[in-house]
Amino acid sequence: MKKIFSTENAPPSGGDYIKDGLIFCGKCNTPKQCRTEIDGEEIFIPVWCECSEHAYAEEKQRNKDIEHAFKAAALRRLSMMGDKLSGCTFSGADKGGDNARSFKICERYVEKFPQMLKDNRGLLLFGSVGTGKTFAAACIANALLEQNYSVVMTSLVTLIDGTDEIIRRMNEIDLLILDDLGAERSTDYGFERIYAVCDARYRSNKPVIYTSNLPLDTFKHAEDIRCARIYDRVLERCYPVEFRGVSHRKREARRGFEEMNKLLEV
Numbered sequence: 538m539k540k541i542f543s544t545e546n547a548p549p550s551g552g553d554y555i556k557d558g559l560i561f562c563g564k565c566n567t568p569k570q571c572r573t574e575i576d577g578e579e580i581f582i583p584v585w586c587e588c589s590e591h592a593y594a595e596e597k598q599r600n601k602d603i604e605h606a607f608k609a610a611a612l613r614r615l616s617m618m619g620d621k622l623s624g625c626t627f628s629g630a631d632k633g634g635d636n637a638r639s640f641k642i643c644e645r646y647v648e649k650f651p652q653m654l655k656d657n658r659g660l661l662l663f664g665s666v667g668t669g670k671t672f673a674a675a676c677i678a679n680a681l682l683e684q685n686y687s688v689v690m691t692s693l694v695t696l697i698d699g700t701d702e703i704i705r706r707m708n709e710i711d712l713l714i715l716d717d718l719g720a721e722r723s724t725d726y727g728f729e730r731i732y733a734v735c736d737a738r739y740r741s742n743k744p745v746i747y748t749s750n751l752p753l754d755t756f757k758h759a760e761d762i763r764c765a766r767i768y769d770r771v772l773e774r775c776y777p778v779e780f781r782g783v784s785h786r787k788r789e790a791r792r793g794f795e796e797m798n799k800l801l802e803v
């Protein structure tokens with residue numbers, strides 16, 4: 538069905554020509570008019586030729602793309618991620634190293650995010666310092682921000698010091714990423730606040746991704762009852778993914794040493 542954009546007859550323009558009594562587009566050679574009958578009278582109604590139809594669809598898509606990019610930029614501003622984390626993408630990840638499988642899981646988490654969001658399923662990215670957990674979490678955040686999901690990535694320490702209003706707002710976003718679980722001060726107040734954040738997300742049925750330097754065993758067998766209460770919540774909702782290998786900081790340091798060694802020792 539062709540769209541009618543006016544009842545006025547458009548005069549031929551450019552390379553347009555008349556065929557069978559109708560104006561044809563000189564560019565795409567499809568009619569710019571159709572014939573119809575009203576009260577026994579034959580009238581000509583302008584219609585969109587194929588190329589103007591195509592141009593309209595393109596324009597619409599362009600507007601949609603711009604809107605999408607605007608939204609992604611706005612969501613990025615609200616994500617609390619600094620410049621360093623904003624630049625992390627899966628394409629820049631070392632997928633051949635020790636953590637190939639872990640990165641694959643993180644990528645799959647992004648692919649399956651609609652389901653993860655629906656079922657309130659998160660991840661627990663654990664492993665020693667500098668193995669790429671925070672990087673992987675930031676890759677997930679950036680991939681989802683690009684898809685116009687609302688994501689906030691911050692450290693628990695920041696949230697502990699945050700107001701109730703901030704914690705309440707954390708419940709409205711699609712994915713919350715909390716960096717460095719287990720690094721916070723071990724005070725009753727600290728534990729109370731962490732539990733408040735975890736529990737609020739849990740009750741609002743929204744997923745959380747945690748990163749932690751603690752081994753998985755610590756989560757499973759926490760002796761401190763205040764920790765156990767939090768870790769139970771975490772393990773109930775988050776799939777554990779281990780990151781291992783030599784810390785990239787150590788690797789960088791070693792490379793630096795080797796370079797210096799080559800330069801200085803003859």
Ligand SMILES: [Zn+2]
Nearest residue numbers: 562565586588
């Ligand atoms: Zn045309």
